[in-house]
Amino acid sequence: MSLSTVGDTKNAENATENAKVALTVNGRVRQLELDPRTSLLDALREHLHLTGTKKGCDHGQCGACTVLINGRRINSCLTLAVMHADDEIVTIEGLGSPDALHPMQAAFVLRDGFQCGYCTPGQICSAIGMLAEAKAGWPSHATADVAAQTTALTDAEIRERMSGNICRCAAYPNIIAAIRDVAEGDRG
């Protein structure tokens, strides 16, 4: 009846049997054997050693774990790795490298869009996902008329659309400046 069943609760008190899952991360297919309980975040950090993606709250409340799945931003802490077998997963490591930064990474450096840097990978992945949403014409809670076909990406719009990313260092003004730079670059 189903595509696949994994795990075995015969010994429910012990760990379940591991599940085989192939994850496509930053363009590479990675074969993993995981406890079905493994969040995508833990699979990335603990199993693939892609530690750029951060764990802040582990409960969807901070955005530090934001990654892109098929181009859309999500919280990797509130999803299971086994649920992503057929997806394209992109983490901060897949966006650029120190000598070839993604424009959003470069803008965060130029604008000093961080202090400790803990929230930064999540901020950058989220900002990239957010700009794609804005480009597709999605309204936000800051949009006066949700039926309008287009919305100008004002600072108020950026703030609202980025509200799922908390910065404990409160680098917000510079984060907004960095995102604005990239958004304006896109337009020009």
Next chain:
Amino acid sequence: MRPFTYERAIDPEAAVAAVSKAGAKFISGGTNLLDLMKLEIERPIHLVDISRLPLKDIKEEPDGGMRIGAQATNSDVAADIRVRTRYPVLSQALLAGASGQLRNKASVGGNLLQRTRCPYFYDTAASCNKRDPSSGCAAIGGINRGHAILGASDACIATHPSDMAVAMVVLDAEIELLDADRATRRIAIGDFHRLPGTTPHIETALKTGEMITGVVLPAPPEGRQFYRKVRDRASYAFALVSVAVVVATERGTITSARVAFGGVAHKPWRAKEAEAALTGGTATMATYWAAAEAAMAGATGRGHNDFKIELAKRTLCRTLAHAAQEN
């Protein structure tokens, strides 16, 4: 988190068959279920992944209404141009909830079934009739600033946290369900969520193993729609109080009105008394205030949440003034 087995369902019939196993649960976006599983408040032993089911369509219906598949994400519904133009209150309510990342995962079905954010429900060391029937309610006599002012009981004073559901209630939506015998039924959203009574652990009219397949919206009601949410911070926070309205006016007279509240009860709260007080009245603050008084006539505070009664009244007045003015 407790151990569980996992399977991905390939069609709705397979999903309901798979979930009939004891201790099995559906998982959709996972944004509420996994949160609660990490805390061992939810302890399924088998998960049936329904997130890939072909139930994502948002379609127009022949009668002028729309059908939204249960697996449509909160983002897709909020961004759909037909929803934005014909049911703006629904788009506004969705956009007022959670964050961009969460809305990209959250499904319509999961949003309707999300559980309360009562902090004692989340604290496994506290007594909570909803989590552990007959253990008591730590919120009564505890810190209950976020709790219900309408329809609560001595067993539970929790609220339903959904914004989306408040808009769906004001739009008279119906929920489409499929059960393990492959029978389908529709239920009015107003009859779907329950008041706590003596059994706060039973939250909806969903039967064991039943799956939500979609939500049907009737043709948009006449009038202007608006959703307003009041919360402790400007974004990414649950409602203290929210209001969804649909008002039609003709030369200063209210010809029809619909009102629903969020954050005030164990279910999205339709305020028929307020609607009656508005219909036929003049579109003035005096009428709005009378409607607000009618809506809150049966409201009771529990101490910390007393302010919500006044807040709900003022929020309704302001929302009505905004909606009626641009008619």
